[in-house]
Amino acid sequence: MTAYAxxxxxxxxMNEDILTYIETIQSTMDPFGGRFLVHGKEPEVLEGPxxxxxxxxxxxxxxxxxxxxxxxAYQAILPMRTDHIAGEAVLVEGVPADYDASQTAAGLRAEAGL
Structure with missing residues (x-):
């Protein structure tokens, strides 16, 4: 199952550490099959700050x-980001291609007795 950071x-x-981090991160991801799906793009904010x-x-x-x-390899460069950029990071597992949110809702309804 695909997972995401x-x-x-x-x-x-911008400073030298941040640029070095950006220049180096791909080489830390390659051995694990990691690839950028979103990077350096401004989001279109639809709700909230x-x-x-x-x-x-x-x-x-x-x-x-x-x-x-x-x-x-990644832990060696991580402080270059965390020392200079505020933010949060998470790992999350994706859902299968045939995922159906209505089935999840049905399970939640049953658990909640609704």
């Missing part, structure tokens, strides 16, 4: 996403 990052002042941008990286599965984040 998602970051919501706030505006920052949303300062900053979004980064989405796809991985073949959650195990490889976790292994990438924990890898020595």
């Amino acid at each position: 998602i970051a919501h990052i706030r505006p920052q002042t 949303f300062p900053g941008t979004v980064v989405v990286i796809g991985f073949p599965d959650i195990e490889r996403a976790r292994a990438w984040y924990a890898s020595e």
Whole structure:
């Protein structure tokens, strides 16, 4: 099942560490099959405040996403981002191609007795 690393990052002042991080991150993802799906694009905000941008990286599965984040190569460059850019990062597993939200709702209704 595909998994994603998602970051919501706030505006920052560009510096050498951030540029080195951006130049280096792809090489840390390659061994784990990671690739950028969203990077460096301004989001179209539809609801609520949303300062900053979004980064989405796809991985073949959650195990490889976790292994990438924990890898020595990524951990070595991570402070270049976290020391200079405010934000949050999460890993999340995707849903199968045949996912049906109405089935999820039915299960939630049954659990809640509604």
